[in-house]
Structures are given as structure tokens and as C-alpha cells.
Amino acid sequence: MSDVETEAPADEQTTTETERRSTDAPILEIRDLEKRFGGIVAVDGASFGVERGSITGLIGPNGAGKSTTFNCITGVHTPNAGSVVFDGEEITGLEPHEVANRGLVRTFQIAREFPEMTVLENMMLAPKGQLGESLWRSVAPVARGEVVEQEERMRERAWETLEFFEIDHLAEEYAGNLSGGQRKLLEMARALLTDPEMLLLDEPMAGVNPSLEKKLLGHIHELQAEGYTFLLVEHDMDVIMNHCEHIIVMHQGAVLAEGTADDITSNEEVIEAYLGGDV
């Protein structure tokens, strides 16, 4: 992936943030996160951190609160208590678009492509700081010239990213016509175009065939080498154990264990939780 320039980030905050952040602090830190839905406590005081540049796995039995945690981090839900700190900045309770604009971008368990838009339109939506997203610039005769220029630059980048994910032959298809696996690729490609610092992938391998899974994992490792950070929720233990440097196990809304693959496989409590010991 080349760094074809995008326009200067919309908010100058990001650049100043980049300068002052230290490299060894966790890029994402969750503290005592709590989320209740009526009487149900979905997340009950979860705390963990994600190292910059790592691939971190988040696992746990069904109902452990993984997806709710994801939703609390990305602003879909507002947590009842606790805090989320991304890149040294408090992002608790921000709107989803505010979280995304700070460089923390997610994908969904079931891919959420825009079905009646082409793959290229899906891609072109993603980049930040698009001049043409302002109504008057899109319409006014002179300002529109800049918009067209920017579109041409973004088009290059969109095509390159599609080639990287090997779905460029589908560029002019409606996204709704893609297979499940291709949609996952599209979603990840689209998320990358936002220039994120970190990607949250919610079950990226679900419904993906083994050869595509291999390809996707290859892409994730390549992107990690470029400096991206990943947090993935996944049920496929092979993926988690073989590809994540750090694994977080959630159970009943809280973090049960944390560590490397070896730590986790030898952890009695984890085995108990997965095999359904006493509750």
C-alpha cells in the first residue's frame, strides 16, 4: 500500500496527538467498563489494554460481552460506567463518527456493505477530510473543481487498495452482489481507506472459506508490519492461537484471563469457562 496523499486531516488535533504520544503506552485502554441493558449486565467492569502495533485477540463464550464491549468502544453504545482511552485521549461516550475520525475504525460481525452502491462507491465513501462532503462545495461551480481533483486522487488510492485485497475485478459490481467473504474483504479495504491507527475486527473470519481466510490473515500480518494495530473478536481458536500475540479472555462481562496463547491454553479457569463449568 502506498501513501498516496490525502488532504490534510480535517481536525488538526490528530497531528498534534501524533507528536506527543509515546510509543510504548497502550494505544487503547479500557478501564472498568460497564454496560447494562435493563436488568442484564452485559459488560461488568472489564479492563484491558491493547499494545500499539499488535494483533490482539478478544475471545470468550457466547454472551461474554465481547460485542457489547466493541460497541461501547466505538460509540454505538454509551457505557454506564468506566472509560475508554484511545491514543492518550478519552473517547468514552463519543459518537461513532467521532471515534472513527480519531483513527479507531471497526468492521462488523455481519459485513455491513452498502448493497446498492458499487464496490468503488463503497470505497470512495471512506476517506477522511473529503472537501466534497460539504454541500456548497459539491454544488458551487468553482469550488467543485477542487472536489473533482481530490476525487481523482482518492480514486487512485481506492483502486490500489482493491488490488491489495484482490477484489479489483469486482470494482464496478454492486456490493450487494458480492459473496459473504468478498464483503468481508470489502469492509476491511474500506476501513483501511479511512487511514485508521487501529482496526477493530468483529469476527472477520466468520463465514469465510479456508483459502480466503488464509489470504485475509496474510493481509492482516502485512498491515501489522506497516504499523497498524488490530483487535479482533473471533471464535476460530486456530486463528486466535496462531496469529494473536496477546489474547484477552472475557467471561460474564469481565476479563477472565490475559496473556500469550500458551498462557491461555494452560489456564484452568479459561478451560472451565469454555467447557461450561459451574456458573
Add this chain to the structure above:
Amino acid sequence: MTARDDVSEALSRQPQWIRDVLLVGGIVLATYALFAVVGLAFGVGVNSIVGTFQQITFFAAVYALTALALNLHWGYTGLFNIGVAGFMAVGAYTMAMLTAAPDGSPPGLGLPLIVGVVGGMIAAAAVGFVAALPALRVRADYFAIVTLGLSEIIRRAMLSRSLRSFELGGYSIGSITVPTVELGTGGGSGIRAPSTDVIANYLLFAGGERGGDPTILGDVLFGLGGALGVTRSIMIQGTYTLVLIGFVVAFYVLLTRIAYSPFGRVLKAIREDELAARSLGKNTNRTKIKVFMLGCALMGLAGILWQGSRTLVSPNNFMPIVTFYIFVALIVGGSGSNTGSIVGGFVFAAFLWEGPRFIRSIARANFDVRAPPTIYDAFASLGSFDPMPLVGYLIGSLDEIRFIFIGVVLIVLMIWRPDGLLGHRKEIAAATDLSRRPAVTDGGETDE
């Protein structure tokens, strides 16, 4: 290679907008030809055929204007606004109240027409803003209920006796004294304001007074009309209709620029999956409010141009059924396509609106069609092989039967072409051609 292939080959080399103009023009001319042939075959005079064309084109233009505005809300952004009539009412009433004569009944402010038009658009956008703030937080189907309710509230308020005529101002803030102004909606009897079709008078007559000396344009048009045996009043109405067509073009250019832009892309993304759009960093709430206000302003303008061209602006012209007619026009044309909105407006006006009236006037002129008192009588005489009473009954209750007809057309369309006439087209939301290999012909950035 046949001639037909040659033509389609030559067409495919033209830019999209030229093909669209040809398409719309072709549909319009074919329809006129059909009406002319049928009319002349049944002995309808040239004057009344041209009159029918004038009516069709007028309704086609106003339905195209409203369908275009609705397409921005519903076709592009997925905002299910079924309160279109209400926003049209806000525009038309604001215009009327600002421009009506101060000594009229109800009194107005007597401001120039242009102030009224701009004021009407601003008022419609403002009402749209107030409606959007709470309404955009609710789910799509509740949003529909809110907009329908709002449009009825507006209409009932215009009907209300307590707003028939009222006073504003007459108090002081510090040293500034706000003068008392008398205003009113006129209640059920409506409000009499300068009609927007005075624009036609200014174009056709020197000094803008009907009956004055004709301008050059007036000379040409009246000469043409005289040669064909068409009355002056039809030519004057026709000129206003031409002004409306100018507005249709302006709406179309504006909305097409929005459609082919990053802003339009965000709108489509909101329609497809709002959460996904937000998760990619798009501030969808702000975009929805902006686009809702813009659409409402356009609806207000359409209301001014349509209802403001009558002598009276009255609440009965803003019944919810108007909104549904506009939806029919948009669905027929294909929601999501601006060209489709114009085609839909025209097809609705020609075949569903004016067509039945045209048939009725032909039938009344040529046959002895007296409607029997009940449908039973109509069928009873059909038993004795006399179809005329049934035909008479159908002609007599055409306004009601039109609803059945519209329903049938919609059902057939949903089976045969679920996306409407032009809704199947791929219209890529981008300011530039996204394909790697730039097309030989220009993609459309240069059309100003």
C-alpha cells in the same frame, strides 16, 4: 448492422446528460403525438388540444419539481417524508402572506414577489429544521408518521379560524418599537395574493400588464398561436409553464450535482446503512438535517410555483393526497434517479392525471353518455347489450376510478419493473469517473 443499431451506437457515444435530454424529449413528443392523433381523430379542435398539452406540461412540470425534491429525501437519503404537502403549504402560505395587499382580506405585508418567494423557501427550510431535530432520531417508519402528522397540523392550522387574521408586533424592545402588522391565513376561504404567473405577463407584455403592448417574445408567441387558432390565454399560461420548465432544469442541475458528488455519496450511504456510514466517520445527523432542509426549501418553492399560480392559496390544495400523488410520480419514474423523477412526473401528469380527463371530454363530445344513477342500472342495461350506460357511469365517476387506475398501474409496474422506469440505472455517486480507464467522452464534470 441495422439502422437501429447505428442509432443506439451513436447514442451510446454521447454523454449521459444528452441521452437523458433525448430520452425525456422523446417521451414527451411521443405522448403529444398520441394525444394529437387521438384528439384529431375524434374531432377535437386544435385550440383544446393545445390547451390539453399546456395542462399536461404544467402538471408534468410541477410534479417533476416536487418529485425531484422528494427524490432527494427519499430516493437518495432514504428519509421517508410523507409530509410533502405540508412543506409546500408553508412555502406557498409564507409567500402569500408576505405579498398579499395590506388592505386585502386577509391582509398581507404587500412585499415584492421575489421577497415572498425567497421568504417562502426560507420558511419551509426552517420548518424542515424544526421537524428534523426530533424526527431524525426516530426510526424510518416513525419518521414517516411524524412528517405526515406535521403536514396535517400545518393544514389544519391554515384552516383554523383563530389564524384567519391576526396582529403581530406593536411592542417595544428598549428604544426599538416594532410596528403592528396585520397578517392572516384567511382560514378556510384562503388567501388572495399576487399570483406567481405574473412572470408570464412580464415576459409577454411591455410593462407587465396583461392587455398592454406585447413584447418581442409576446409578438412571436401570439403570432404563432393566432396562426394555429390558439387563444391568447392558453399562450399566456403556456409561457408560465415554460418558466416552470426552466425551474425543473434548475432543480435537475442542482440535484444532479449533488448526486454526483461526495455529499451525494454520503446520502446514499445513509440510505443503505446509516450505522456503517457513521462507523466510517461520517456525521450522518448533520448531513440528514442539511439535506432535509434543502429538500424542504425545494418543496416550498415547488408549492409556491404550483399553488401560488392560482388566484387563491387555500388549505384544500394541500391535502395529504397531494403527497401520495407525488410519491406515485416518483415511484413510476424510479426513485433514486433524477431523470426518472422528471419522466415520472410527466408520465403521471399525462396518463394518470390529464389522460382520463381528455378521454372524458372526447367521450362527452362524441357520444350521448349520461351516467345512470347507480352502477346497478349500468350493469342492468349491459345485460340488454347496451354498453353506453356503463361507459357513461365510468366517465361520470372518473375522478374516483382514477384511484383504481393508479393502483393498477402501480401493481403492474411493481411486477414488471420494480425499480420504476429508470430506477435500475447505475448512477455512480462521484464527482469524477471512477473507472480506471477514463471514458473517451466527458463524464459530466464540465456541464455547468
